Amino acid sequence: MDTSVKGLRAAKVAETQERILDAARALFVRDGYHATTLTAVAERAKVGHRTVYVRFGTKAALLRGVVDVAVGGDAERRTVGEREWFQVALTGQALVDRVDALVGGTADLMARAGDLFEVVLQAQASEPELAEAFQAGRADTRELLRRFVRTARADGLLAEVSDPVWQEETVALAGQAETYLLLRRTTGWGDGEYRDWLRRTLVEVLAPA
Template sequence: MNTPVKGLRAAKVAETQERILEAARALFVRDGYHATALTAVADRARVGHRTVYVRFGSKAALLRRVVDVAVAGDAGQRDVREREWFQAALTGRALADRVDALVVGTADLMERAGDLFEVVLQAQASEPELAEAFQASRTATRELMQRFVRTARADGLLAEVADAVWQEETAALAGQAETYLLLRRTTGWANEQYRDWLRRTLEEVLAPA
């Protein structure tokens, strides 16, 4: 098969997958996990019912992929630690630059994926695959936030503190998806208010040198 034909086929496959993911996101957010059928996703995406099953295998796997794309911001395979905003949070010249990069990146992620995190939370009781994935996400977030704090400390940007573990764990808790969801439910804050809260929290937890 010649290269142009391969390219056209790959583009069609990618376009079909994008339609499926967009349809799934809309239905999961609107109707919830349990009320969303894969056949309904296929109909909204204008593809055959079998296409969704062949591409994703199960509803849980489809939701996982929708969440992964929302978290990353695109369909690429790079995870958060490889994204430009997180790298900027590790390498900025001043602590304020690093905090700003982390806050903007985290708040944008929550804005993209927050509604989907709610869907996962409602589904995980009956879907062990989703419960396991969400727990892995909690662990990954904690590790990323700890890395952020430890890197800033190693680079001489933080003052000495009596309890470095408290500092790391408090920053890690501030960056968790469930912290964002709890604030959204209890305060009704918009994303901009969450962003301001996260910046102030990190600034107060991370005593600058």
């Protein structure tokens, strides 16, 4: 097959998938997990009903796809740990550079995906696949943030503390999706206030007076 034809077909497939994911995000956030159907997603995306079933199979798989795009910020298959902002958080010259990168990346991620995390929390009681995926996300976040602290310590950017494990776990807790959601629910803060809170928390935990 001519490469130009292959390219056009690939672009069409990608465009269709983007429409499906955009439609699914809008419906999941507006109507919740249980009220959203694959048929409704297909109609909103203006694609055949079978197209959604063939590409995703189940509603749980579709929500996972939507969340993955929101977390990454694009459709590239790269983990958070492989993203440029997190690499800067591990390698920046000064602690302030690393904290700024981590805060910026985390706050942007929450702004994109926070509403969808709420949907996953709604759905996980009846969808073991989503519950398992969300628990895996918690574990991955914890490990990445503990790695951030350990790397800064190994690079000589942190003052000595009596309890480095407490320091690692506190930073890890601050960056969890459920911490963001709880703050949003209980304080009414927007993304700017969350960003400021996260920066202050990290600075005070990592650089105690």
